[in-house]
């Protein structure tokens with residue numbers, strides 16, 4: 236009886252988080268598509284609410300803090316519940332965390348749309364009260380997960396939980412440093428900006444998605460992870476190297492040269508944890524290719540693991556001064572950002588949702604629709620990233636050759652069009668994902684919907 240109650244509660248929490256994540260994914264994608272087409276047709280949609288400067292931060296906040304953070308936290312609750320073999324410490328706190336995050340995201344959407352921001356500080360555009368509400372939600376979720384794990388009856392702490400705890404431990408530190416007024420001006424602000432940008436990616440999204448994958452993959456393939464030791468190496472490598480990497484965002488900026496050099500070198504060090512995890516995932520899949528071939532969840536996990544290795548290697552290379560000189564300020568970085576945040580984190584997240592949610596709700600979506608989601612997302616991403624990579628190199632070559640700036644603008648117009656087409660395919664794939672998630676809804680929601688349909692008008 237208690238077990239059934241625990242299962243019901245966990246299902247409700249996980250599904251509520253993942254459903255919210257899908258809503259923010261749809262909204263963020265819509266804004267992304269508008270952004271991309273606006274760069275093709277700059278005179279379209281000239282109303283203030285949809286001006287480029289306003290909707291760009293709405294796009295990044297909805298997708299990074301809404302889609303990714305909510306989806307990752309929902310699945311983290313599931314991993315913690317299953318591996319700790321005990322109910323979530325407080326379901327009420329989990330729902331409070333969700334309400335705070337959704338509240339902050341809605342407030343962020345409204346304030347940014349009205350043009351109210353903290354200033355031109357990328358990814359930290361939300362005004363402070365909105366950021367504080369988000370931070371309180373993060374603290375509540377972190378505490379809930381920590382207390383669930385502390386009270387676990389099993390002695391061992393599965394590797395996934397190391398990653399998840401690290402993510403929730405790093406986020407408050409990151410927030411505190413990033414929002415302290417002491418570092419808000421001059422070159423300190425540049426250093427903190429770089430620190431914030433990369434630590435939020437490397438010590439929030441990355442540990443959470445790695446932790447989830449270290450559990451989702453063995454569950455999908457019904458076998459243990461290839462090497463626990465490689466997982467531990469990846470964990471410590473991520474923790475040590477990622478925290479020192481931020482200054483690579485501002486190579487040649489007026490920040491100390493030694494700081495930039497350290498960040499570049501540490502980027503090289505990142506290859507150890509990155510390929511430790513990528514290799515671990517691929518070696519776990521070895522021998523299961525027949526199964527993976529027929530399983531869209533496996534396609535997402537395989538592509539996500541590969542893109543983790545590839546996008547991170549691309550990042551390491553682009554930090555080197557000769558390459559950075561060419562591609563900094565160009566669309567090449569936008570290509571890298573989507574290759575990593577979408578190809579790595581989002582693909583693994585989609586794979587984990589398809590692998591875990593049906594096992595939880597005992598309801599799956601048609602395999603053909605999951606396959607359509609996968610191919611639209613993959614083809615869309617390939618068009619997006621290749622268009623931005625070519626456009627970025629073309630811009631860099633034009634600028635360093637001393638040609639007139641306008642030449643680079645006209646030269647990349649076709650690549651902007653290709654990006655808009657690729658991005659639209661990605662957005663379409665998200666509509667399919669949302670429908671698939673609806674098919675996987677827990678029984679209670681479905682029963683309520685059927686009852687509502689049958690009720691006399």
Ligand code: HEM
Pocket residue numbers: 357432436437440441483484502503505506509546547548549550551552553554559562563564568571572573575576579580
């Ligand atoms: C070893 C791992 C990685 C390294 C060394 C690396 C390196 C870099 C560098 C050097 C830049 C700045 C380029 C420039 O402006 O000149 C950058 C930008 C960026 N990276 Fe990575 N990257 C790595 C992994 C990742 C991952 C895993 C993600 C996503 C989860 C990611 C997302 C981004 C984003 C979003 C930006 C754009 C930031 C902005 O708005 O300026 N990177 N990366």
Ligand code: HEM
Pocket residue numbers: 263264265267268270271291294295298299303568569572573576577581655657658659661662
């Ligand atoms: C659904 C299709 C998408 C489209 C059409 C799209 C389009 C865009 C566009 C046009 C920009 C602005 C680039 C600029 O100002 O030059 C942008 C920025 C960004 N988007 Fe997306 N996006 C999409 C999906 C996503 C997803 C799913 C994520 C995260 C998981 C994401 C994360 C980002 C980030 C981090 C940036 C800032 C990159 C930088 O400054 O280097 N996008 N996106």
